Every structure is written in C-alpha cells, then in structure tokens.
Amino acid sequence: MSGENLSTLILLGSFLVMVFLRFPIAYSVGISTVLCLLSMGQNLTVLPMQMVKGVWSFSLMAVPFFITMGVLMGSGGISDKLIALANSLVGWMRGGLAMVNIVASYFFGGISGSASADTASLGSILIPMMVDQGYDADFSTAVTITSSCEGLLVPPSHNMVIYCTTAGGISVGALFMAGYLPGALLALSLMVGSYIISVKRNYPKGEKFSFMGFLKQLGTSFWALAAILIVVVGVVGGVFTATESAAIAVIYSLIVSVFIYKGLNWKGVWNALESCIDTLAIVLILISLSGAFGYCLTNLHVPAKAAALITGVSSNPVVIALLINLILLVLGMIMDMAPIILIATPILLPVAQSIGISPIQFGIMVVLNCGIGLLTPPVGAVLFIGSAVAKRPMEKVVKATLPFYICMLIALLLITFIPQISLWLPSVFGYTV
Secondary structure, eight states, X not given: OOHHHHHHHHHHHHHHHHHHTTOOHHHXXXXXXXXHHHHTTOXXXXXXXXHHHHHOOTGXXXXXXXXXXXXXXXXXXXXXXXXXXXXXXXXXXXXHHHHHHHHHHHHHHHHHOOHHHXXXXXXXXXHHHHHHTTOOHHHHHHHHHHHTTHHHHSSSOHHHHHHHHHHOSOOHHHHHHHHHHHHHHHHHHHHHHHHHHHHHHTOOBOOOOOHHHHHHHHHHHHHHHHHHHHHHHHHHTTSSOHHHHHHHXXXXXXXXXXXXXXXXXXXXXXXXXXXXXXXXXXXXXHHHHHHHHHHHHHHTTHHHHHHHHHHHHOOOHHHHHHHHHHHHHHHHHHXXXXXXXXXXXXXXXXXXXXXXXXXXXXXXXHHHHHHHHTTSSSSOHHHHHHHHHHTOOHHHHHHHHHHHHHHHHHHHHHHHHOTHHHHHHHHHXXXXX
8 A cells, every 4th residue: 555545544544433433523633634644754833834724714704703693693582583574474374384484494594604503593482383383393393403404505604605715716705696596495395395294284374474464574574684685785796705794794783683673682792702702613623624634635635536436436427416415415424514515625526527517506515415414313413403402302303304304305406407506696696607
C-alpha cells in the first residue's frame, strides 16, 4: 500500500470509527486530521493554520448573524402569529391542523433557518393541539419533524451559506432563490401524504376559508415575514451582501420581538444570546476543523479518487446521481448536517458537475439529503427533539414517519432529475446557473 493510500485510510477510517463510537463530531474530525498529518509526515502547525483559513471568510460572518436572528425571532412570540396565518390559509382542509403544521413550517423556516428550532418551537404548540383535536400523537410528531426540513431550503438558511463557502464561487443570493421552489415542492408532497392519511383516518377539518380572515392574519404576521424580505430582497437586489443583510435582520428581529410583538424582555434577549453562543461555538469549531480535514482530503487527492470510483461503477448519469444521493443519505444517518456539507461537498461536487448537475442544484440536493438525515436514526437530531417534545418513544415516531420518508424521497428525486425546480428562480433574477 502506498503512503498516500495509507494516509487516506487513516484519515477516513479513524473518522468513521469515531463517528460509530459516538465521539463528538468535532473530536472525530480533529483527531482523524491529526493522525493523518502525522502519517503524512507534516508538521502539526499545519492544523491551526488550516483551522484559521477555514473560518477566514467574509461570507461566513453571515452564519452567526442568521443563527442569532433565528433564535431572537423564535423566542419572541413569532410562532403563534405564523400558526394563525397558516391556519387561515389551509386549516379548512381535511386534516387541517396537519396542513397548518406543514405551511407554518414553511413560514417559520424562512425566519429560523433551523429544523431543530422549528420542531422545538412549533412542535411544542401544535403537537398537543393536534392530539386534543383527535389526531394520533405519533402522526402529529411525524408531520412536525418532516415539515421542519422545509426551513433548511427556505432562505435565509445558514447551512446554505456554509455550502456556498465550501463549494467556492457560488452566490449566496442564487442559492437563496433556488431554495423556494424545492421547499414548496417538499411542503406539497408532505401535504399530499398528510391528506391521504387524514382521509383514511377521518381526521377533522377546520373552519371554512375566509379571505378577510386571511388578510387579517397576514397583517398581524407582516412584521415577522418582513424579516425574510429584508434578507432575500436585500441580497438578491444587490442592496447589501448576505453578511450585511444578516446583521440588519438581527437588529430588526430584536426590535420586532421586544417592542412590537413583546414576546421577549431584555432578560429573555440575554438568554437568547447565550443560546446563540453555545450554537455558534459548535458550528465555528466544526467549520475550522473541517478546513483542516479538507486540506488533508485535497492533498491526498481524495475527490479525484472518489470521482473515479463512482464513475467506475457506471457511466450512466442517472445511476451516478442516485449513488450521490445514496451516499449523502447514508452520511446523514451517522453525521450532523454541517460536517456533511463541509466534508462531502469537496468530494462529491466534482462528480455531480461531471454529469451536468449545476453547483446550485447540487447545493439544494445536499441540503435536502442532510435534512432527511436529521430524521433518521441513529443520529437524527430532529427525530430526537420531536420525540422529546411529544414525549413519544422514538421507534413509534419512526414507524409513523415512514410514509413521509417516501414523500420526501419523491421530492428529492424530482429535484435531482428536474434541474429547473432549483434553477428557474435564480435564472429569472439574472444569476448564472
């Protein structure tokens, strides 16, 4: 075995072993990188140098701002307003509260950008509400956790910023615009699945649709939805960068949460900022260590070898696209979202491009695959949160989620093989796709 292959085996082998042994992911990335550098005979000063390089990016400054915005808006009484808006729009249907759950997640995801925040915030309100109206508890939890993944696709999403930084040369605005239709497609597929189950189980309808009622709720929710407009319109219109828009959105969300909706007092703001620091510490440590991990991958020519291995299985673009999705889904079952984006993107993006998949379309594919991974054992963070919020055994929630996995996979396949679902909106706004 050549020295390069041995170092590759040490890097990837030690990483996977530690992941399966349930090491914290940051330790897994860091230790495997150190072992690889030693096997390559490189000085360990390379590690801190590459860690600093990994976070030395103006675009990455948007990540802490987006996370802070999401926490402030999520803690400031926004959830109730968005649930009421969704109820006025789709609550009249059979299984109305399930539809409300899905549509509210689309709205809330555009504010929080986090599936975990969506599940914790909306789930704590909607799951008990659905159970009280006769919905099965496991079904209610399954709807909540699967619909929360819409927030990963609907901008502003800090995971999209991480992908753009990792892939290099991709406009954050273009990826933001690319997320709207796939997010809507995912919501529609989940609504179809929910409707079929609701008809079969005779779940209740809500009140009849009222256009005036909808307009009233839209007016009440305007201040929450305007945060999305600030970010997306500002970035797409070229008024300011993603980082600048995120900073402005933090100030705006603070004003709305404290002075308009009055869901937060200053003590609550301080607690929210403490929560942000905890999250940011984890995310930025992962990003910095993944920069060093990526340095090892590049020096060992792992992306080129992976591309040769995958294309060696088949030259059929359809088979290669399915293999890419399968790899991402398996990684999602054992790893969290940010490390998958940071580690898998440099390896799989060249393969995707070789079969004609745009980097923007691939970004949407990565985010949705990772979102499905958040719902799958053994490391499904959103699955755990949903089970805890609903106080339901995880295995029962997984069983109830099976039909929704099918809905999500259908949406994933459509996004994979119909590029215009992801690329149409960016092209309309003048982005190169």
